[in-house]
Amino acid sequence: MAKKTIRFFCGLLLAGSTLSAQADLVVLQYHHVSNATPPATSTAVSLFDGQLEMIKDLQLDVVSLQSGTQAALNGKLANQKQVAITFDDAYESVYTEAAPRLARRGHPYTIFVNTRAVGGPGYMTWEQLRELGQRAGVTIANHSHDHGHLAKRPDESQSQWDQRVKTSIDRAQSILEETLGTDAPLFAYPYGEFDARLEEKLAERGWLGFGQHSGAVGETSGPTRLPRFPMANAYGQLNTLKNKLLSKALPVDASTLPAGIATNNPPTLEFTLPEKLSVNRLACFASGQGRIDIDNLGDGSVRVTAPKAFNSRRFRYNCTHPADNGSYYWLSQQWLDLSKPED
Secondary structure, X not given: OOHHHHHHHOOOOOOHHHHHHOOOEEEEEEOEEOOOOOXXXXXXXXXXXXXXXXXXXXXXXEOOHHHHHHHHHOOOOOOOOEEEEEXXXXXXXXXXXXXXXXXXXXXXXXXXXXXXXXXXXXXXXXXXXXXXXXXXXXXXEEOOOOOOOOXXXXXXXXXXXXXXXXXXXXXXXXXXXXXXXXXXXXXXOHHHOOOXXXXXXXXXXXXXXXXXXXXXXXXXXXXXXXXXXEOOOOOOOHHHHHHHHOOEEOOOOHHHOOOOEOOOOOOEEEEEOOOOOOHHXXXXXXXXXXXEOEEEEEOOEEEEEOOOOOOOOXXXXXXXXEOOOOOEEEEEEEEEOOOOOOO
């Protein structure tokens, strides 16, 4: 593995004495901000307003995604409570509804663009993206060219996959640089899907990679498998938002976790908590199955397996542990079942 890849994956457990003082970066993920677009990927305008108001009430600093992520990975946040705002796909409602509201508050944000869709029905135009990209604090970044499923398919040769991925991610980066003059080292995985090979592609390019699994970014997070909290109507309601905004990364070295391809369904997840955290206070949940059992393996190590198989292509195990002042440590393990059809 290349030296750059090794640097990306080498994370150290946070020292037990610093756990209570550590603050991490929370990244929010949006698609549409609209009352008239598909509910599964939309945040109602009034809900978006309420989310921004809660960020203000909690006195969270809204920061640039790149600088905030790098500070969190480097353990430089100390007790600073920070949040970053991101949008996937560059939908038109981001320009008409979200951008004016964020401008009034002076909040930075990042728009991840799948370049082939620009100018299509419901998407921003290049002129609109150029206008936003020239505003202070706005970053335009890579979401692939074709919004394809980029994990290697079971029936795909290595050379076929290499060419397909290179065409998608590098073409998008070239188009963004040529058209908008931006080459931000940031990438959002289409559908939140990735595997170890794809992570290596990003690490080789020096890019940070963002998924769609939940949780905060901290010193032990993986730079090419960074979590974001989805903020669509079903997930961004105000009654649960505070816990997400104040969450911290469960201090488990991301390089010890699986890349996320489910070779068995249901898959098994094992990890070890630092000494200051208790297995007895850990709670784990599986997508659509609720709370699931935790096997205590001793010395802080646990094993988690859902009781039944998943029918979906993508699913999650989410584990939380109480932190300080009513907040929670959070770990979300994404899984991808390649035997299921692509969307």
